[in-house]
Amino acid sequence: MAKNLTLERAQQALLSHQFEEAHSLFNKLIEKHPTDPQLYSWRAQALIQLNLHSAAESDIDKALSLEKDVTKRKEIADFLKSLQDEIAYMGAEPLKPYCTSLYKAAVAGDLQQVKTLIEKGADKEQGQNARNSNCSPLMIAAEMGHLEIVEWLLDAGADIESKVDTNLWDGPRFWTPLMKASHKKHRAIVELLVSRGADVHFVDNVGWGTVRAALVDPGTKDWEAAEDLARWLMNKGAPITEHAQKILGKIEGYRKK
Structure with missing residues (x-):
C-alpha cells in the first residue's frame, strides 16, 4: 500500500510539472524496490524534464536490463529512441528549475493565497519551467480544474493564450490553457475561457485542436461526456482536425455496433 501511495504521488507530481519532487519520490521508491523496471522508466521521464539526459x-x-516481458521491453526500447530525439531537441544543458509561489498556490487550489500573492505584485505569468518553456499559473489551474482561480487570474489580467510545451517525452x-482544460474535461473552465475570448481555433504544432484534446476513444470512461x-x-467554431475526425469516426462506428 505504501508503495502505491508514493507512486501515485510521484506520478501526480510528474503530471503537474513538479519535476524535482517527482524525481525525489522516484528515488525513494527505487531505493526500496531496486528491481522494478517501471520505476526506472518513470524516473527517466522526470530526469528528461530536468534536462538530465545522461541519467535518464x-x-x-x-x-531494459530488468524487464523480462518482451512487449514491455519493446515499449522501453521505443522510449529510449524517443529520448534520443528528445536530447537533440532539448540540448545538453540541465535546466535551472524554478517554481514560483503563485504557481504552487495555483496547483494547491489555494485561492486566498493566489489573491494575496497577486496583490503583493507576483508575476502572473511566471510559473514553473516545463521542459524548456514556462507553465503559467493560469495554465496549471486550468489543467487541474480550479475554476475560481482560473477566473480570478483572468480578472487579474493573466495571459489567456499563454503556451507551454505540454508533451512529456516525445x-x-x-x-494553451483552453487545450489543457479541454483535455482534462473541465467543462466549466472550458466555457469560462471561451466566454473570455480564448482562441477555439488554435491547433498545436502536431495537428491537435481543442476538439481532439477533448475527445477520448468510444467505450472508455466518460466518452459520451467528452464527445458532448x-x-x-465545434459549435463555437473549433476546427475538426484530421486527428479529431478519426476519433469522431470511431464514435460513429461504435454507435452502429
Missing part, C-alpha cells in the same frame, strides 16, 4: 538514458538502460507540443464537450467546442 542510464535509467532506461537499467529498465517532442515539443505547445498547448467536443461538439460544444
